[in-house]
Amino acid sequence: xxxxxxxxxxxxxxxxxxxxxxxxxxxxxxxxxxxxxxxxxxxxxxxxxxxxxxxxxxxxxxxxxxxxxxxxxxxxxxxxxxxxxxxxxxxxxxxxxxxxxxxxxxxxxxxxxxxxxxxxxxxxxxxxxxxxxxxxxxxxxxxxxxxxxxxxxxxxxxxxxxxxxxxxxxxxxxxxxxx
Amino acid sequence: xxxxxxxxxxxxxxxxxxxxxxxxxxxxxxxxxxxxxxxxxxxxxxxxxxxxxxxxxxxxxxxxxxxxxxxxxxxxxxxxxxxxxxxxxxxxxxxxxxxxxxxxxxxxxxxxxxxxxxxxxxxxxxxxxxxxxxxxxxxxxxxxxxxxxxxxxxxxxxxxxxxxxxxxxxxxxxxxxxxxxxxxxxxxxxxxxxxxxxxxxxxxxxxxxxxxxxxxxxxxxxxxxxxxxxxxxxxxxxxxxxxxxxxxxxxxxxxxxxxxxxxxxxxxxxxxxxxxxxxxxxxxxxxxxxxx
Numbered sequence: 001x002x003x004x005x006x007x008x009x010x011x012x013x014x015x016x017x018x019x020x021x022x023x024x025x026x027x028x029x030x031x032x033x034x035x036x037x038x039x040x041x042x043x044x045x046x047x048x049x050x051x052x053x054x055x056x057x058x059x060x061x062x063x064x065x066x067x068x069x070x071x072x073x074x075x076x077x078x079x080x081x082x083x084x085x086x087x088x089x090x091x092x093x094x095x096x097x098x099x100x101x102x103x104x105x106x107x108x109x110x111x112x113x114x115x116x117x118x119x120x121x122x123x124x125x126x127x128x129x130x131x132x133x134x135x136x137x138x139x140x141x142x143x144x145x146x147x148x149x150x151x152x153x154x155x156x157x158x159x160x161x162x163x164x165x166x167x168x169x170x171x172x173x174x175x176x177x178x179x
Numbered sequence: 180x181x182x183x184x185x186x187x188x189x190x191x192x193x194x195x196x197x198x199x200x201x202x203x204x205x206x207x208x209x210x211x212x213x214x215x216x217x218x219x220x221x222x223x224x225x226x227x228x229x230x231x232x233x234x235x236x237x238x239x240x241x242x243x244x245x246x247x248x249x250x251x252x253x254x255x256x257x258x259x260x261x262x263x264x265x266x267x268x269x270x271x272x273x274x275x276x277x278x279x280x281x282x283x284x285x286x287x288x289x290x291x292x293x294x295x296x297x298x299x300x301x302x303x304x305x306x307x308x309x310x311x312x313x314x315x316x317x318x319x320x321x322x323x324x325x326x327x328x329x330x331x332x333x334x335x336x337x338x339x340x341x342x343x344x345x346x347x348x349x350x351x352x353x354x355x356x357x358x359x360x361x362x363x364x365x366x367x368x369x370x371x372x373x374x375x376x377x378x379x380x381x382x383x384x385x386x387x388x389x390x391x392x393x394x395x396x397x398x399x400x401x402x403x404x405x406x407x408x409x410x411x412x413x414x415x416x417x418x419x420x421x422x423x424x425x426x427x428x429x430x431x432x433x434x435x436x437x438x439x440x441x442x443x444x445x446x447x448x449x450x451x452x453x454x455x456x457x458x459x460x461x462x463x464x465x466x467x468x469x470x471x
Contacts, residue, residue: 096413097283100455124415128438161412161453166435167294169449170407173263173433174273174377176300 013045016087018080019053020095026140027093027112028052028073032059035144037069040089043147046070049083089152091143094122099129103158109135110146134158249398256397260406260432261447272302272335276375276393278386279308279315284411288381289322290454291409295379296326302335305373309385310341342366344385363388374402381409382421394430409435412453416440 017031030036031050040048050059050073064070077083084090084105091110092098102109111126123137130137133156138146172178277292279285285308295301304323308315316339323337345359366388378393380386386408396402408431410422415438418426425431426445434448442450 096411097286100283100412104455121415121417121419122413124417125413128415159453161290161455163291163294163454163456165451166291166409166454169433169435169451170295170379171300173407174300174405175263176298177270 012047013088014047014049014086015040015045015089015091016083017048017050017091018083018098019051019055019093020098021053021076022093022095022114023054024093024112024114025055025057026114026116027091027143028055028057028059030112030140030143031091032057032071033144036147037071039144039147041069043150045089047072049073049087051075051077051080051083094126096122096125099125099135100158103129103134104160106157108150108152108155110143110150111135111137112143113137113139115139129158132156252398256394257429260397260429270300272300273376274303274305274373275301275377275379276305276307276370276373276389277319278378278380278389279306279312279319280381280383280385281309281312281315283413284381284383285312285315285318287409287411287454288379289318290456291379291381292322293325293456296322297329299330299335301377304335304337305375306337306339307342307369307385307389308340309344311344316341340369342369342385342389345388367392370396376402376404378404378406379409380407382411382419384421387421387424390425390430394428405432406430407433407435409451409454410437410441410448412437412455414438414441416444418445 017027019027028050031048037048046064047070050071052058052073052075054075059071059073061073062068062071081101084102084107087107089108089110090098090102091112092102094111094113099109099111111130113123113126126135126137129135133154135155136146136150168178277288279288296304306316306319308319319339343358343362343365345355345362350358370389370392374396375393378386378390380390390406390408393402393404393406397404406425408422408425410418414422414436417423418436418441422434426434426448434445435451436442436445436448437451437453439450442448
């Protein structure tokens with residue numbers, strides 16, 4: 001499973017944290033804790049990049065030269081897709097956009113549910129997809145546990161969707177001839 | 180359409196006749212038309228003027244019959260909606276209103292349209308997005324360019340329209356009364372201009388007034404339309420409020436869900452699986468939400 005902390009760090013393994021346009025300080029704060037950072041290091045990750053959105057909590061930056069996890073953050077960026085593509089692990093809020101984009105890129109994903117949200121229908125989606133083993137679902141308090149327990153290899157790739165069945169039903173309903 | 184209007188008017192005289200019995204003669208009952216109906220009403224009103232004591236009960240009977248007519252008509256529409264539009268296989272294109280939600284909703288809709296617009300069946304097309312949402316119409320423009328190129332430079336007429344939202348995120352409830360009214364008037368104005376035969380929507384709230392108006396159009400006989408609603412993939416166990424409204428009020432002729440659990444809970448819905456295709460070009464549909 002995870003390599004030990006003193007393994008040679010030649011390859012960069014980036015963890016990308018995204019909260020989208022939401023305010024999710026609880027996640028940013030959790031990412032900034034020692035427990036989580038150590039767990040990530042233990043798993044062989046070298047860099048932590050946090051997209052913190054509208055949040056006010058700023059994590060401590062770190063260049064990672066002393067063998068610790070390198071930490072960087074920004075609020076918004078037009079190149080979120082590039083960040084997702086270059087990351088080895090993505091930790092995201094429960095927004096369906098972020099979830100599906102990550103799954104479509106075939107990247108391992110941990111979704112952290114924001115408990116402060118009133119209408120939390122999006123946790124349904126994360127839980128359902130976690131049940132189907134497409135991602136891991138966590139809460140800010142349990143994130144370090146999830147990271148230590150996770151096995152990225154065991155996640156199943158998310159199959160691509162298909163809009164043909166809907167289109168077919170609509171066409172039939174409207175009396176258009178079958179193809 | 181004329182057939183429907185005629186049906187509606189056939190129902191009128193029957194009920195009126197029941198209500199008023201022998202008091203008023205229907206000379207031309209076999210040829211129902213709005214003119215005869217109006218003249219009958221006029222006759223009744225004139226008699227009321229002569230006979231004041233009859234006035235109040237007649238008003239009541241008139242109201243009762245109007246309500247009965249409305250109920251009959253609604254029941255008829257509820258029976259008819261959900262049934263295929265045209266039993267005969269007809270290739271004639273239909274005017275289509277496409278309501279673009281925002282972010283993920285728009286991405287899903289574009290995905291459906293990618294398949295649906297491969298044949299020239301939905302024409303002309305009217306795209307509607309919230310006035311505060313500037314990305315969705317751009318996406319629709321891109322899609323239309325693709326369709327245009329695929330059809331070898333042959334494209335039907337398309338229009339891109341904006342609509343006021345009844346309530347922005349975080350807006351206070353008191354001011355939202357005014358904006359809701361404004362949004363409704365604007366929606367009505369748009370719908371009168373478009374009078375679509377097909378309405379495609381997948382939430383959020385922007386589509387509800389437009390769907391309700393298309394239902395009213397069916398009721399009044401202005402335009403018979405088919406309303407399709409596709410619930411978002413984000414809804415796993417419960418429908419969204421807009422989805423629930425359109426399902427429960429039977430405004431959506433066909434209702435699609437992307438999770439089997441929802442289909443079990445809402446048996447009139449069709450389960451169609453996940454819509455989003457993971458194509459290279461499409462993957463960034465969600466991204467612009469993050470661009471500040």
